Amino acid sequence: MTPVIELENLGVRFGRHQVLKQLTGSFSGRSIGLLGPNGAGKTTLLHCLLGFHRPSEGTARILGKDILEDGTEIRGQIGYMPERDAFVAGMSAVRLTRLMGELSGLPPQEALERAHEALFYVGLNEARYRKLESYSLGMKQMAKLAQAIVHGPRLLFLDEPTNGLDPPHRNRMIKLIQEIRDSGEANIVISSHLLRDVEECCDEVLILKEGEIATYCNLEEERKANLRFIEIETQRGNAAFAEAVGNLGCEVAVLSDRKIKTVLPENVRIRDLYQVAADQNMQVRRLDYKRDSLQDIFLKAMGVSHGGL
Amino acid sequence: MAVYERRYSPYKGTVTPRNTRFLVLPAYSYKEILSSKMFLVFLAVWGVWTLLILPILIYLPHNLGFLENFGLDPEMVRDVFNYDGKFFFGWFMVPSMTVAFLAALVVGPALVSADLRNNGLPLYLARPFGRWEYVLGKSAVMLILLSAITWIPGLFLFAFQSYMEGWDWFSSNLGVAAGIFFTSWIWIIQLCVISLALSAYLKWKPVARLSLILIFIIMPRIGDVINLILSTSWGSVMDLLQMTGIIATRMFGIAARSSVPLPVAWLSLIVFCAVCIGVMSKKVRAYEVVKS
Numbered sequence: 001m002t003p004v005i006e007l008e009n010l011g012v013r014f015g016r017h018q019v020l021k022q023l024t025g026s027f028s029g030r031s032i033g034l035l036g037p038n039g040a041g042k043t044t045l046l047h048c049l050l051g052f053h054r055p056s057e058g059t060a061r062i063l064g065k066d067i068l069e070d071g072t073e074i075r076g077q078i079g080y081m082p083e084r085d086a087f088v089a090g091m092s093a094v095r096l097t098r099l100m101g102e103l104s105g106l107p108p109q110e111a112l113e114r115a116h117e118a119l120f121y122v123g124l125n126e127a128r129y130r131k132l133e134s135y136s137l138g139m140k141q142m143a144k145l146a147q148a149i150v151h152g153p154r155l156l157f158l159d160e161p162t163n164g165l166d167p168p169h170r171n172r173m174i175k176l177i178q179e180i181r182d183s184g185e186a187n188i189v190i191s192s193h194l195l196r197d198v199e200e201c202c203d204e205v206l207i208l209k210e211g212e213i214a215t216y217c218n219l220e221e222e223r224k225a226n227l228r229f230i231e232i233e234t235q236r237g238n239a240a241f242a243e244a245v246g247n248l249g250c251e252v253a254v255l256s257d258r259k260i261k262t263v264l265p266e267n268v269r270i271r272d273l274y275q276v277a278a279d280q281n282m283q284v285r286r287l288d289y290k291r292d293s294l295q296d297i298f299l300k301a302m303g304v305s306h307g308g309l
Numbered sequence: 310m311a312v313y314e315r316r317y318s319p320y321k322g323t324v325t326p327r328n329t330r331f332l333v334l335p336a337y338s339y340k341e342i343l344s345s346k347m348f349l350v351f352l353a354v355w356g357v358w359t360l361l362i363l364p365i366l367i368y369l370p371h372n373l374g375f376l377e378n379f380g381l382d383p384e385m386v387r388d389v390f391n392y393d394g395k396f397f398f399g400w401f402m403v404p405s406m407t408v409a410f411l412a413a414l415v416v417g418p419a420l421v422s423a424d425l426r427n428n429g430l431p432l433y434l435a436r437p438f439g440r441w442e443y444v445l446g447k448s449a450v451m452l453i454l455l456s457a458i459t460w461i462p463g464l465f466l467f468a469f470q471s472y473m474e475g476w477d478w479f480s481s482n483l484g485v486a487a488g489i490f491f492t493s494w495i496w497i498i499q500l501c502v503i504s505l506a507l508s509a510y511l512k513w514k515p516v517a518r519l520s521l522i523l524i525f526i527i528m529p530r531i532g533d534v535i536n537l538i539l540s541t542s543w544g545s546v547m548d549l550l551q552m553t554g555i556i557a558t559r560m561f562g563i564a565a566r567s568s569v570p571l572p573v574a575w576l577s578l579i580v581f582c583a584v585c586i587g588v589m590s591k592k593v594r595a596y597e598v599v600k601s
Contacts, residue, residue, distance in 0.1 A: 052431070052434065072437045072439065073437070076437040085427060089423045090423060102325070103438045105330065120315060151320050185319045
């Protein structure tokens with residue numbers, strides 16, 4: 001299967017400032033998240049892939065095509081939803097979406113039909129005839145998504161899609177992204193600094209820090225691998241209990257006086273932990289599968305200590 | 310992706326040819342421009358002048374009997390209207406350039422500013438549509454409109470006069486047709502690049518409009534001041550209208566009033582247009598990058 005995005009020593013420099021530094025990797029997920037703090041280079045990476053900025057070194061391939069050689073062809077298969085407000089003053093949503101469809105190569109009549117469909121799909125319904133400058137922030141975000149999908153692209157770049165949205169609008173946006181992802185008709189790249197959005201929508205995550213890849217993480221595999229992480233909370237001090245669990249062959253970390261985190265080897269079952277607790281007359285208050293959350297992964301990548309294993 | 314289905318679906322139909330896709334922009338712009346009744350009236354008045362009044366003026370001396378019915382002396386009419394380069398320059402070219410300027414004033418400043426002001430440009434450029442296609446599309450709005458105001462009716466009038474006068478007049482006045490065509494294009498290109506550059510640079514329609522007026526009114530005055538202080542005529546190179554006039558009068562075979570040499574007039578216009586293209590090249594980008 002052709003990877004969605006392949007980066008090959010990709011670097012971008014603005015003047016003396018190196019914004020992206022030799023990014024290398026191959027990503028094939030249905031939905032790829034770009035995470036990182038502000039200024040990490042997420043938006044610059046998207047812009048570079050779209051051909052807005054020319055790489056100062058290296059190259060990248062999207063759906064098997066080189067961004068330097070086949071830029072126009074690539075953009076024909078991409079839908080882009082920018083981060084900032086982006087519209088043409090004086091135009092209604094349906095007119096703008098139709099215009100964008102036509103510029104992507106749709107014949108006028110097809111573009112008009114699909115503009116109506118896309119705007120209905122994102123929930124703008126009758127508001128689609130209103131001028132864009134009269135829209136609320138949530139409606140503008142939906143209009144941006146509609147113009148990005150009007151031509152039915154194979155790959156969607158969504159830059160901070162839930163920025164500034166209230167909870168109902170955010171839920172609606174996340175649901176739409178999940179629907180598009182699950183349709184299997186388009187791959188999605190989401191750039192965001194909101195961990196929750198990425199966790200809900202993505203199965204691969206690329207964490208950027210100061211223009212470099214800090215971590216790559218396949219969330220699906222991470223979820224499976226982390227099934228044997230257990231967090232146990234006991235009623236009282238647990239030093240002896242931790243030692244006994246360790247004697248079972250488990251790796252143990254004491255998180256606090258009453259909490260331990262352990263990794264179960266293949267031959268140890270949950271039942272064995274309860275047995276150890278019973279033997280020590282220790283009351284177990286809580287026992288959780290404790291996988292690394294995206295937040296844990298992100299904080300690790302940022303080099304912030306958070307305790308634990 | 311039917312409206313009632315509400316699901317995402319890819320597009321699998323035919324696509325339009327890429328090399329003519331820039332024409333989508335003028336098509337959308339004209340819908341907007343021609344929705345203004347004021348502008349339609351303005352164009353209609355110009356249409357009456359070029360397609361009715363001037364053809365009548367050309368026709369009448371060829372139907373002397375008709376004039377005699379009204380008690381007019383046909384020879385007097387012939388003396389008044391000598392159909393040469395001077396007639397076409399004075400009765401058609403100068404008014405058409407003025408009307409083209411007014412049309413550019415209405416249409417030009419709004420073309421790019423509306424997209425840049427609200428960060429609309431990334432929406433265009435994230436598609437299989439490049440920066441220069443965008444500029445070409447926006448320029449096409451001006452080029453088509455101003456052509457319809459200047460050289461197209463101009464050549465129609467020339468053809469009509471040639472038809473009335475015959476082959477001899479046509480062959481001896483071909484320079485007039487060339488003058489109409491080339492002077493119009495010099496003026497159209499100037500107006501197009503200046504108004505697009507102002508629209509891109511200032512991003513605000515009223516200010517861009519005012520600046521377009523200032524370029525054609527204030528800059529010549531600054532040139533006059535330079536001429537006065539330095540006792541020279543080189544300050545006139547800032548007067549774009551005068552520079553165009555020097556080139557146009559030469560094409561129409563009329564004596565030029567300015568002392569600025571013809572190559573300098575050309576150079577002045579070329580430099581000014583190059584600066585405007587440079588401004589557009591810098592401003593018409595998906596995102597401006599501030600380099601440290």
